[in-house]
Amino acid sequence: MPSVCLYFQIHQPRRLKRFSVFDIDAAGAPAFARYEAEDENRRILARVVEKCYRPATRLLGDLVASHAGRFRCAFSITGVTLDRLAIDHPDVLDAFRALAASGCVEFLNETYEHTLAFPHDPEEFRAQVRRHRERIRDAFGREALTFRGTELIFSNALVECVAELGYRVMLAEGAEPLLRGCSPNRVYGTAGDPRIKVLLRNYRLSDDIAFRFSDRGWTGFPLTAAKFAHWVHALAGTARVVNLFMDYETFGEHQWAETGIFRFLEALPGEILKHPAFRFHTPAEAAEAHPIEGILDCPGIVTWADRERDLTAWQGNAMQQDALRALYRLSVPVQRRRDPDLLNAWRLLQTSDHFYYMCTKWSADGDVHRYFNPYASPYDAYVNFMNVLDDFTERVTAARPELEEPRC
Numbered sequence: 001m002p003s004v005c006l007y008f009q010i011h012q013p014r015r016l017k018r019f020s021v022f023d024i025d026a027a028g029a030p031a032f033a034r035y036e037a038e039d040e041n042r043r044i045l046a047r048v049v050e051k052c053y054r055p056a057t058r059l060l061g062d063l064v065a066s067h068a069g070r071f072r073c074a075f076s077i078t079g080v081t082l083d084r085l086a087i088d089h090p091d092v093l094d095a096f097r098a099l100a101a102s103g104c105v106e107f108l109n110e111t112y113e114h115t116l117a118f119p120h121d122p123e124e125f126r127a128q129v130r131r132h133r134e135r136i137r138d139a140f141g142r143e144a145l146t147f148r149g150t151e152l153i154f155s156n157a158l159v160e161c162v163a164e165l166g167y168r169v170m171l172a173e174g175a176e177p178l179l180r181g182c183s184p185n186r187v188y189g190t191a192g193d194p195r196i197k198v199l200l201r202n203y204r205l206s207d208d209i210a211f212r213f214s215d216r217g218w219t220g221f222p223l224t225a226a227k228f229a230h231w232v233h234a235l236a237g238t239a240r241v242v243n244l245f246m247d248y249e250t251f252g253e254h255q256w257a258e259t260g261i262f263r264f265l266e267a268l269p270g271e272i273l274k275h276p277a278f279r280f281h282t283p284a285e286a287a288e289a290h291p292i293e294g295i296l297d298c299p300g301i302v303t304w305a306d307r308e309r310d311l312t313a314w315q316g317n318a319m320q321q322d323a324l325r326a327l328y329r330l331s332v333p334v335q336r337r338r339d340p341d342l343l344n345a346w347r348l349l350q351t352s353d354h355f356y357y358m359c360t361k362w363s364a365d366g367d368v369h370r371y372f373n374p375y376a377s378p379y380d381a382y383v384n385f386m387n388v389l390d391d392f393t394e395r396v397t398a399a400r401p402e403l404e405e406p407r408c
Contacts, residue, residue, distance in 0.1 A: 002185075003241045003289055004137040004232065004272055005199060006073040007171065008248040009148070010053070011114045012045050012081050013353035015374055016388055024391040032345040035100065035388045039376070042088060044372065049089045052252035054340070057095040059262060065102045071269040072104045073278040075248070076148045079112035079135045080348070083281050086139075093139070100140035106282035109133050109144040109167070115350040116150055116314055118158055119301065120328045128347065129165055138274040144282040145169060150352055152201065152245070153311075154178070156297065159192025169287040174200035175309040178302045185239035187290040191297040197287040198296055201245040201304060201395055205231065210246040214259040225264050229271035236277055240290045245304075306361060314355040319382040321356060326389055342396060349392065350386075356382035 017037035063071045075096070099105040111117060111128040112135065118125040129147075136144050141233045147167040149158060154172035174184025184200040208253065212218045220227070232242055245255065255261040272278055281289060292343055305313040315321055327349060336348045358378045375381040 001277050001280055002236060002239045003286040004278055005241055005243045005281055005283055005286045007108070007148075007243070007245045007283060008073065008075050008250075009246070010075060010077040010081055010248045012041070012048060012078075012084065013114065013351050014080055014084075015041055015044075016354065016384060019384055019391065021387055021390075024387060024394065026238050031341045032348045035345070035349075035392070040374070041084070042091060044087060045084055048249060048253055049085075049092055051257070052249050053085075053089070053092045054095070055257070055262065056063050056248065056251040056265070057092060057099065059266055060105075061095065061098055061102075063100065063266070064102045067269055067273070068282060069102075070105055070273055072106075072282050072285070074106040074108055074146070074282045075099075076108035076110050077136075078110065078114040079132050080114065080351070082135055082139055082166070097140060100142055104282075106146065106284055107136050107142055107144055108146045108171070108283065109136060110148050111150055113347045113351050114150050115347070116153060116311065116352050116355075117350055118153065118161065119147070119267055119311070120324060122161060124347075124350075126161065126165060140360060146171065146282075146287075151314075153301060154198075154298055155301045156190065156192035156299055156305070158301075159190045159196050159198075159298075163193035163195045167198050169199065169284050171243075172198050172200055172296075173302055173304040174203055174243070175302050175304075175308055177300075177309060178296055178298055180242065180296055183238065185235060185242055186293040187241060187287060188294050188296045189292040191295055195307045197292060199241060199283055199286060200241050201243050203304065206241065206244050206246050209244070209252045209264075210254065213250075213255045213261060213264070222260075225267035225271040228264075228268065229274065232272060233275045233278065236275065240293065241281075241286050243286075246396045313359050313361065314352055315356070317360050317378075319378065320355050320358045320362075323358065323382060323385055323389065326386070326393075330393060330396055337396060342392075345392060346396075349389065354381070354385055358385070 015037045016035050109129060109132050112132040113128060115128060117128060133144055146169040147162045148171045152171060152173045184202045188198045190196050190198055208220060213223050215221055227358060235242060251261050251265055301311055302309050302310060315324055330346060334342055357373050357375050358381045360378050
C-alpha cells in the first residue's frame with residue numbers, strides 16, 4: 001500500500017539592516033539586535049502569517065479532524081521562526097500545538113538557525129541540531145524522530161553524523177545525481193550509516209504544486225486536486241512512497257489565495273484517499289511501513305536547490321566563499337568568549353539566507369533567488385554582510401579571550 005508523505009518547511013530569517021562602514025564600532029552591546037532589520041522582519045512575518053500560516057494551519061486542522069486521522073503530514077519549523085511566532089503571533093504557535101496534540105502531525109528536526117554549518121564546522125552543526133531538538137520538545141511535547149537538513153542537504157558524511165545524533169530517518173532530494181536512474185518513490189538505506197532510512201522528495205510532483213500551480217503556460221494548468229490525485233494514483237503499481245516536500249509558504253504566499261491553492265489543499269486528501277491502496281503517513285511512519293529497497297551512496301553534497309542540486313546557491317562564488325571563511329574563522333574566538341549574546345549573534349549570522357542573497361545565478365533560477373531578497377544585487381548583499389561581520393569581529397576580539405569551554 002503506497003504512502004503519501006506530505007511535509008512542509010517553515011522558515012523566516014532574521015534579515016540584516018543596512019550597515020555601512022561608518023556603523024562599525026566596537027563600543028556598545030554585542031547583541032544581534034544591533035544588526036537586525038527588526039521592523040522589516042516583523043512586517044514580512046506578519047504578512048506571511050496572514051496570507052499563509054494562519055489560514056493554512058486552520059485548514060490543516062480541519063482536514064485532520066474531518067478525515068478522522070487518515071490525513072497526516074509533517075512540519076520542520078526553524079527555531080528562529082518558532083521564537084518570533086511565540087512573541088508576535090502566539091495564536092499561530094497554538095494552532096501548531098493543536099496539530100501536534102492530534103497525533104497526526106510530525107515535527108522534524110534541523111538546525112536551529114537554518115544554517116549550512118555541517119561542511120564548515122561539524123561540531124557547531126551538532127550543537128545547533130541539539131538546540132532545535134530541545135526547542136521542538138519544549139514547544140510541542142514531542143521527541144523528533146526524523147531529521148531534515150537545511151535545504152535538504154545530504155551526503156554520506158552528514159548521514160553518519162545524523163545517525164550519531166540518534167536519528168533513524170532522514171529526508172533528501174530525489175535528484176538524479178543521487179538516484180542514478182532509480183525511483184524516488186521507495187525507501188532507501190545509505191552508504192553513510194546502515195541505521196538510517198531515507199525518504200526522497202518527488203520533485204516533479206512537489207514542484208507541480210509549489211512552482212507550477214498558477215502557471216498558465218504549463219501543460220498541466222489548471223491543476224485540480226482530482227487531476228493531481230490521478231497522477232499520484234498512476235504510481236500505484238511501482239511506488240512505495242510518494243514524498244511531497246515543499247515550503248509552507250506555497251499556500252497563500254508563493255501561490256496566492258486567488259489562484260485556488262487553498263481549495264486545492266482542502267480537496268487533496270479526499271481525492272488521494274479515494275484510491276483504497278493509498279494512505280497518508282508522516283515521514284517516521286512511512287519509513288517504518290516500508291523496507292529498504294536500495295542503498296544511496298553520496299560522497300558529495302546534494303541539496304534541493306536550483307538545477308545543479310548542490311551548494312552553489314550558497315557558496316558558489318568568491319563573495320560567498322570569502323564571507324563563509326571569515327564567519328567560520330570566528331568559531332574558536334566566539335566560543336572562548338563565553339558570551340551568550342555573541343554566540344547567539346554568530347549563529348544567526350550563519351543563517352543560510354544571508355549567503356543565498358549573494359548568489360549570482362541570474363539564469364532560469366534567478367527568479368527564485370530574488371524572492372524576498374532585500375538587496376539590489378548580490379554585491380550589495382555581500383558588502384552589507386561583510387560590514388556587519390567586521391563590526392561583529394571587532395566585538396569578539398575587543399576583550400581578552402577566556403579559556404575555551406565546551407559548546408553550548
